[in-house]
Amino acid sequence: MVQQAPQGPYGPRPVDRQVPSEEARDLLALTRELVRREIAPAASGEEDAGHFPREIFTTLGQAGLLGLPYPEEYGGGDQPYEVYLQVLEELAAARLTVGLGVSVHTLACHAVARFGTKVQRADRLPDMLGGGLLGAYCLSEPTSGSDAAALRTRAVRDGDTWTLTGTKAWTTHGGIADFYTVLARSGGEGAHGVSAFLVPGDAPGLSAAAPERKMGMKGSPTAQVHLDGVTVPDSCRIGEEGQGFAIALSALDSGRLGVAACAIGVAQAALDAALGYVLERRQFNRPVADFQGLRFMLADMATGIEAGRALYLSAARLRDAGRPFSPQAAMAKLFCSDTAMRVTTDAVQLLGGYGYTADFPVERYMREAKVLQIVEGTNQIQRVVVARHLAGPESRD
Structure with missing residues (x-):
């Protein structure tokens, strides 16, 4: 039986988010409620069983969370990307299958929403954004x-x-x-x-x-x-x-921000689980969180998460302002997924032998973090994108 992260005062903690509107704050509150009620309780068991939660995507669509960055006239939420990505982070922290699934669905809708004709958008998008289609x-x-x-x-x-x-x-x-x-x-x-x-x-x-x-x-x-x-x-x-x-590249720039947000969600979940554990676990008659070496690990994990969140939100705000953001999207995907891999690995280490067992969720977070360094362009490709922006295309002999 997989154990959830501790739910006491040191369990999963809501992130103190900066959002541009009360509507956005309400959307995040709705997301957290759906996570608490519909997604988190079954996440570990369903992942072990290989079960895809198709019904969750229908629920998200009905709640208006499946088309957040797209126009309201077609059933979307008309929300800026900085809001959509923070919703994505909350979903991924509960279950990456859901968070990354929403990101992929959003990616699949991009071509019609951005490059489709008016007829195509009117005919296709309402069902695509409303949860009826995946x-x-x-x-x-x-x-x-x-x-x-x-x-x-x-x-x-x-x-x-x-x-x-x-x-x-x-x-x-x-x-x-x-x-x-x-x-x-x-x-x-x-x-x-x-x-x-x-x-x-x-x-x-x-x-x-x-x-x-x-x-x-x-x-x-x-x-x-x-x-x-x-x-x-x-x-x-x-x-x-x-x-x-060109349509594909346009979608991938935005999709890389989705992966970055998902990576920070997984990293945050791993930090919360590890923190809850070390504050409750006692060795030598005191909580293991009292040991400086472990405290420094927690500090580094939290710092990387905050830096990654700031990086993907900065890139999202460029996108929302209509400014070029391709290199920043590559940086965000690269940094956030590398951070997720490092944080989840440290979370396993902090739990010791228990971290290596399926009785706690950190081993699942570690396995999930790895794929985020690969999807939407490997992190080596992200470095190529950033380097080309800085130094131009590679010379050809």
């Missing part, structure tokens, strides 16, 4: 991960229809999504030959492989998605032909 994002392939512009999935036009053929990899919600945002090659080689399509989850010819057997996030299905001659009308193409890679 989305997935298909960019990576078995032979093109970090080098996403080398994707091979083909989109061939025949009049007013397109036929998509290929395999996508590492798809969160693969096999259970109601719609897929798919990037496919409609033209020549390179980034300029890629277009974006919205593909229904029940489209003939679309199937998913068995979910990957992962180290963590066992409740969140990750699978290859096969497109075997999937036919969609031209009305399912998002943006202009050849604009797909």
